[in-house]
Amino acid sequence: MGEFRGAVIGCGFFAVNQMHAWRDAAGGGIVAICDLDPARLAAVGNEFGIAARYDDAAEMLDEVKPDFVDIATTVKSHRPLVELALARGIPVICQKPFASDMADARAMVEAAEKAGVPLMVHENFRWQTPIQAVRAVLDTGEIGTPFFGRVSFRSAYDVYAGQPYLAEGERFIIEDLGIHALDTARFLFGEATAITARTQRVNPRIRGEDVATMMLGHASGMTSVVDCSYATRAEAELFPQTLVDIDGADGSLRLGADYRLTVTGAAGSRHADVSPVLLPWASRPWHNIQESVLTIQQHWIDCLRENREPATSGRDNLSTLALVEAAYRSAGDGGATVDPRSL
Ligand code: NAD
Ligand code: 89Y
Numbered sequence: 479m480g481e482f483r484g485a486v487i488g489c490g491f492f493a494v495n496q497m498h499a500w501r502d503a504a505g506g507g508i509v510a511i512c513d514l515d516p517a518r519l520a521a522v523g524n525e526f527g528i529a530a531r532y533d534d535a536a537e538m539l540d541e542v543k544p545d546f547v548d549i550a551t552t553v554k555s556h557r558p559l560v561e562l563a564l565a566r567g568i569p570v571i572c573q574k575p576f577a578s579d580m581a582d583a584r585a586m587v588e589a590a591e592k593a594g595v596p597l598m599v600h601e602n603f604r605w606q607t608p609i610q611a612v613r614a615v616l617d618t619g620e621i622g623t624p625f626f627g628r629v630s631f632r633s634a635y636d637v638y639a640g641q642p643y644l645a646e647g648e649r650f651i652i653e654d655l656g657i658h659a660l661d662t663a664r665f666l667f668g669e670a671t672a673i674t675a676r677t678q679r680v681n682p683r684i685r686g687e688d689v690a691t692m693m694l695g696h697a698s699g700m701t702s703v704v705d706c707s708y709a710t711r712a713e714a715e716l717f718p719q720t721l722v723d724i725d726g727a728d729g730s731l732r733l734g735a736d737y738r739l740t741v742t743g744a745a746g747s748r749h750a751d752v753s754p755v756l757l758p759w760a761s762r763p764w765h766n767i768q769e770s771v772l773t774i775q776q777h778w779i780d781c782l783r784e785n786r787e788p789a790t791s792g793r794d795n796l797s798t799l800a801l802v803e804a805a806y807r808s809a810g811d812g813g814a815t816v817d818p819r820s821l
Contacts (some may be wrong), residue, residue: 480778485544487535487559488551489513489522491640492573496550496600497526498759500770506779510542516649535559539566546593546782548600548775549573553653557582560597564589569596571778575653575802576795580821583799587792597792598778602770603720604656604665604790605777608737611752612722613666615731621741622728626790627667628721629659632710634716635763638684650686650705652677652805659704660805661790661798662720663694667702669797674815675805680709692805717763736740737766 484500486493486508500508510530513519528801532538539562543644546569549559553575563570570590576599577583590597605610616624619768638645644654652660664670672695677687688708695701714735722733729743739754760768774790781788788794800818808816 482545482782483509483542484546484548485510485512485542486522487512488549488555489515489518489540490550490552490572492548493522494525495764495768495771496548496775497522498757498768499775500548501526502757502772503775503779505783506546506775508548509544510538522572525761536562539563539568544568546570546596546778551601553578557586558584561589564593564595564597567593567595569677569782570808571598571600571775572792573600574795575657575793576799578649578653580796580803583792583796584769587796590792598774598775598781598788599790599792599795600771601658601661601790601795602767602774602799604662604717604764605773606720607754607769608733608739608752608766609662609665609720609722611739611750612724612731612733614701615722615739615741616666620724620729620741621724621731624667624698624700624724624726626723626725627663627700628723629663629666629702629704630721630723631655631659631706632712633708633715634711635706635708635715641800645684647686649806650684651688651708652690652692652802652809653686655708656690656692656704656805657798657802659706659720659761660694660801661795662722663702663704664798664801665809666699666722666724667694667696668701669697670702670801670818672815672817673698673801673804673808674813675808676813677806677809678709680707687809690805690809692808694801715763719765731762755763 512532675692678689724731732740754766754769804816804818
């Protein structure tokens with residue numbers, strides 16, 4: 479268990495991964511869980527041997543007094559639950575999307591800063607082993623100054639089976655999945671100062687957009703394309719792989735299918751397998767995401783112990799959310815260029 483006692487709010491589809499990862503994290507673990515749905519509460523409680531079970535988050539926080547709370551509910555409940563924890567001075571992790579508008583996101587960040595309480599968004603894609611490998615190559619300077627980048631996620635995987643709410647919202651792919659790709663673009667290429675976007679709905683059985691194509695201008699001067707689709711039936715189904723292309727002044731980098739990394743420089747090309755580890759509790763094809771859940775949760779514990787701001791703090795996530803909001807504005811305005819910093 480270790481020194482930090484955590485409590486989880488929301489025992490649904492994705493929380494099971496978080497519960498597994500908390501068992502593996504060094505220095506922290508889960509002592510209490512909460513869900514409004516008794517069946518989900520019982521299933522997770524039984525699977526992970528947690529006796530302290532609540533259907534009321536405030537009651538759980540007041541009785542258990544955890545060292546941190548991990549909110550794994552969908553977006554509508556994020557602000558009230560984050561504020562519940564902050565009001566009690568309890569450090570809080572909140573799942574993505576952090577908020578459905580900038581006002582809610584800013585209010586949570588300001589409340590956390592005012593209270594002096596750590597707040598991290600569970601933005602885990604940048605923590606994936608292959609994405610970290612790409613970043614490590616960029617940091618060596620081997621390909622020179624990047625001038626073009628692409629972050630691409632294209633699939634026809636049936637995400638609606640496990641997460642039926644994804645088919646029901648007015649917004650879908652940018653808010654759910656594009657948010658990770660946009661965060662990855664920020665992580666690899668730096669902040670963006672402009673975005674233009676187009677969205678499409680290909681699947682007639684869902685309400686929101688399932689295809690988005692976005693072009694970003696970055697403060698560094700480089701250009702990137704972030705594209706995502708849940709309507710792409712390809713010979714090889716790559717879910718949930720993010721592919722990355724980067725062209726630099728001295729070379730290029732390709733993160734291709736099946737986690738193959740190719741780096742080309744003056745001396746030619748080299749190849750590496752940057753596959754994620756298949757953790758004992760993980761299952762393909764989700765193992766890439768599942769490994770990153772453990773990595774981000776371990777990062778949270780390390781930051782708590784060392785009194786550091788997490789890489790994906792609430793404040794950091796405001797820039798990712800601004801890109802999401804700017805992309806929807808641009809798409810709604812015929813692809814107009816929007817400066818995310820103005821939102
Ligand atoms: P879900 O609907 O399966 O589970 C949410 C659970 O929260 C439900 O069991 C619900 O009863 C419970 N809940 C809601 N409000 C509550 C409250 N006030 N108190 C206690 N319990 C409450 O949803 P999910 O698919 O597990 O997704 C949860 C979040 O995780 C979403 O925001 C989703 O975008 C995110 N997610 C993230 C990743 C990732 O890789 N980071 C992957 C999948 C889902
Ligand atoms: O909800 C999404 C996420 O965050 O990662 C993949 C996903 O589960 C479906 O798009």
